Amino acid sequence: AQSVTQLDSQVPVFEEAPVELRCNYSSSVSVYLFWYVQYPNQGLQLLLKYLSGSTLVESINGFEAEFNKSQTSFHLRKPSVHISDTAEYFCAVIRWDNNNDMRFGAGTRLTVKP
Amino acid sequence: DVKVTQSSRYLVKRTGEKVFLECVQDMDHENMFWYRQDPGLGLRLIYFSYDVKMKEKGDIPEGYSVSREKKERFSLILESASTNQTSMYLCASISLDRSNYGYTFGSGTRLTVV
Numbered sequence: 001a002q003s004v005t006q007l008d009s010q011v012p013v014f015e016e017a018p019v020e021l022r023c024n025y026s027s028s029v030s031v032y033l034f035w036y037v038q039y040p041n042q043g044l045q046l047l048l049k050y051l052s053g054s055t056l057v058e059s060i061n062g063f064e065a066e067f068n069k070s071q072t073s074f075h076l077r078k079p080s081v082h083i084s085d086t087a088e089y090f091c092a093v094i095r096w097d098n099n100n101d102m103r104f105g106a107g108t109r110l111t112v113k114p
Numbered sequence: 115d116v117k118v119t120q121s122s123r124y125l126v127k128r129t130g131e132k133v134f135l136e137c138v139q140d141m142d143h144e145n146m147f148w149y150r151q152d153p154g155l156g157l158r159l160i161y162f163s164y165d166v167k168m169k170e171k172g173d174i175p176e177g178y179s180v181s182r183e184k185k186e187r188f189s190l191i192l193e194s195a196s197t198n199q200t201s202m203y204l205c206a207s208i209s210l211d212r213s214n215y216g217y218t219f220g221s222g223t224r225l226t227v228v
Contacts, residue, residue, distance in 0.1 A: 104157040
């Protein structure tokens with residue numbers, strides 16, 4: 001089975017500061033990797049994903065994540081955050097050899113302060 | 115756009131009641147999933163189905179069952195609701211198309227058992 005660890009349950013930052021939300025996974029086989037965002041009182045939205053190819057993937061709103069196979073990590077970064085980035089962020093994995101069932105981390109609550 | 119529709123946004127039920135949570139997707143996806151979301155625990159997989167009349171247990175199936183009589187509909191059943199099943203329930207389906215691989219989530223059903 002795979003597991004996903006998000007190392008920080010809460011990350012408070014000031015507006016325009018850089019942020020990194022950390023995610024590590026454990027799996028005996030290769031995985032697909034995802035980051036989802038959940039704004040207050042809303043559903044889950046896909047932020048970005050890594051399936052293959054370039055290990056650096058980007059979202060349309062300035063977030064990026066880098067797949068590091070040797071460290072089994074998929075950390076999410078943004079060089080300058082906005083108040084509107086305040087949300088809960090979930091890291092998730094799907095094993096290549098499984099029934100496409102996704103496993104999630106416990107989530108990181110990002111709070112951007114003015 | 116793929117749509118995953120959960121029939122109720124909010125639901126209040128009494129302890130011991132049998133509860134049905136309905137989920138319908140409109141993109142002919144074969145795989146469908148039920149999760150529950152709890153603060154500090156992220157999303158946990160309850161059951162999934164990869165075909166009509168097929169079901170597989172996820173990580174926390176106790177107290178739940180599922181039904182998949184038609185491809186587009188995946189129902190979660192709480193046989194005898196208990197207060198510890200108070201939670202947000204999320205349904206999802208997955209596109210296996212390589213160009214669009216990933217989950218689409220419904221907007222969730224917040225169930226309160228009193």
